[in-house]
Amino acid sequence: LYYTGKSHKIGEVHDGAATMDWMEQEQERGITITSAATTTFWKGRDGKMRRFNIIDTPGHVDFTIEVERSLRVLDGAIALLDANAGVEPQTETVWRQAEKYHVPRMIFCNKMDKTGADFYRSVEMIKTRLGAIAVVMQLPIGAETEFKGVIDLIEMNALIWRDESLGAQWDVVEIPEDMKAKADEYREKLIETVVEIDEEAMEDYLNGIMPDNEKIRALVRRGTIDVKFHPMFCGTAFKNKGVQPLLDAVVDYLPSPLDIPAIKGIDFKTEAEIERHADDSEPLSMLAFKIMNDPFVGSLTFARIYSGKLEKGTSVINTVKDKRERVGRMLQMHSNSREDIEEAFAGDIVALAGLKETTTGDTLCDPLKPVILERME
Known part of the structure; x- marks a missing residue:
């Protein structure tokens, strides 16, 4: 909300100022109890303004029915993981509810700055605990206090956030030398997964013809909307690193009301x-x-x-x-x-x-x- 211009200051959950948690009880307990709805706007990579209708649902196990009601009316969702805990029991509950309503979803591995943050463990848990296919779209650069930014596996560059700008500004730089092999490996996995949903792209790939970046994005969008797989991103909302690319990804990969069947x-x-x-x-x-x-x-x-x-x-x-x-x-x-x-x-x-x-x-x-x-x- 801070980024889309709907909030003028960033509220931290632990000081009781999180914007969407507005009941007194929620601010005292630092959790979201009811689903707050908000409307906001974001300019996508193509420069066009999009309108987002957002429902912030509870993550706490006692409020499962609230989540179910919200999922019923949503076109798409972002599942938030704690990079330290990975897939928690409540994640499994909400995931099952989203499956029931066939809701396309992306995954954001949050709290990459937290002690014990482990992105790759979270990726593995999505497969083992949720039985889902995560398409890794970004790799973290550093973790815990050393978390600096992300590698974009489509553009194959690195985004490094400037600490002094509250995460509002970042530099696009080359992928660090020591991460190039890992980035190549994960980009290969990304392409392998997305071409499987399109015969022509699959045939080209087997003949050594790689899809271009726009084609990759189109395939990721199609597979996400068809709930074949889930694009996965990472960052830290607290330090505002990774939030802007996530908003771009909502535009790129989650369905608009026009993409949803009648x-x-x-x-x-x-x-x-x-x-x-x-x-x-x-x-x-x-x-x-x-x-x-x-x-x-x-x-x-x-x-x-x-x-x-x-x-x-x-x-x-x-x-x-x-x-x-x-x-x-x-x-x-x-x-x-x-x-x-x-x-x-x-x-x-x-x-x-x-x-x-x-x-x-x-x-x-x-x-x-x-x-x-x-x-x-």
């Missing part, structure tokens, strides 16, 4: 199966995935819009309860601050005030084109 639902009247595509011109359909009490606004219903567009003041039908609801205020949330908006579109996550009957898992839609989306557990 959501299936049941026709409210005939019970026939119908599809709704992520398109603003389709009839409105959205899923309520969280209800929260806000000290200033009252009850807020968080909803993911799957199709169509929603305007403030619109009447919608809750097809699960067969009740009409009117959208009073519509808010875009930034963890603990809010901004009133007039309209929202397919792919957006919004907070709605003024709904009386809606509970978690209900479908809200156009009264003239009613649908029931798959009910949440």
Whole structure:
């Protein structure tokens, strides 16, 4: 959030100032309890501005149901690992939930500056504990207090962060001499894994023709969206090293709402199966995935819009309860601050005030084109 311009100062979890952890209890305990939703913007490598709708989910084992609800409405996820602990029991739980909903995900090996940080052990644990294929996209340069930066295995260069700039600036340099062999080895593994999903690329590779960098990126994107494998990155959020390349990777490899198959639902009247595509011109359909009490606004219903567009003041039908609801205020949330908006579109996550009957898992839609989306557990 600090990098995308949504936060003006960096909050450290251990001093109770982490931006997304906004309930008093969370700030005292230094963990995320509820899923905070926020909207932010990031300019990708191509210079185009992208909008991210982010849900920061709890990592603590007591709050598993919150994670499950969030995964249901997400298009993509980043699994955070602690470089010292690797795959923890809670990682396995969340991973299984993400598998259930077929959520494409990347992996970020965080806390590379921590004592005992071991990137390669974490890579191994993804295979042995999660049974998943991690496609290593970066190698760390140094570890613990010596963690300086990363090697980009696509561009085959090194990014070294400047300590005095709070991690905001870095230099692109040649790969250190003592890491060249390892970088070559891991780039080879990366290419070997990604060409397997494309017959033509595989044939070229077997004939000694290597894919160019853009082709590699395209294959990584395809394999990630199809949940064949998971691109893996590393860094330290605390020291802000590795965060910017991770944001670029979200743009490059995780799906936009347009990459996701149409959501299936049941026709409210005939019970026939119908599809709704992520398109603003389709009839409105959205899923309520969280209800929260806000000290200033009252009850807020968080909803993911799957199709169509929603305007403030619109009447919608809750097809699960067969009740009409009117959208009073519509808010875009930034963890603990809010901004009133007039309209929202397919792919957006919004907070709605003024709904009386809606509970978690209900479908809200156009009264003239009613649908029931798959009910949440």
